[in-house]
Amino acid sequence: MSRYSLKPLPNRTDLFEVAVGWDPGLSTYFAIVFGAPEIACEPKVLLWRGRSYCxxxxxxxxxxxxxxxxxxxxxxxxxxxxxxxxxPTS
Structure with missing residues (x-):
């Protein structure tokens, strides 16, 4: 599995991180968008694509x-x- 952290666009101050990568187990690329964390909390997942097969x-x-x-x-x-x-695909 690969994973890359992308820098949010300057106008997206509501975001903490955008992660993308390849998941061979599910034979899919994935994208996860994390919102800015609140104090002492984990960032909230705002968008998660690529969590089902292909x-x-x-x-x-x-x-x-x-x-x-x-x-x-x-x-x-x-x-x-x-x-x-x-x-390749598992």
Missing amino acids: EIYGVAELLDIVREFAEVAPGLQCRLDADRSAE
């Missing part, structure tokens, strides 16, 4: 989901493709 099979679809929340670094698509190739 839900997000393409990198382009994954990146379309997260672009409204986070900055997508150049080369991320290639890394995610490589992760899927390195850890």
Whole structure:
């Protein structure tokens, strides 16, 4: 499994983190958006896609989901493709 932490967009001060990656066990990419934590609390999950089998099979679809929340670094698509190739479906 891979996981990358993306920087929320500057206008999304309500967010703590956006995480993406490849889950070979579920044969899907995933995206999790965490809200800003309240004092002494864990960040709340605001969006979680890719938690069922083959839900997000393409990198382009994954990146379309997260672009409204986070900055997508150049080369991320290639890394995610490589992760899927390195850890194929279980």
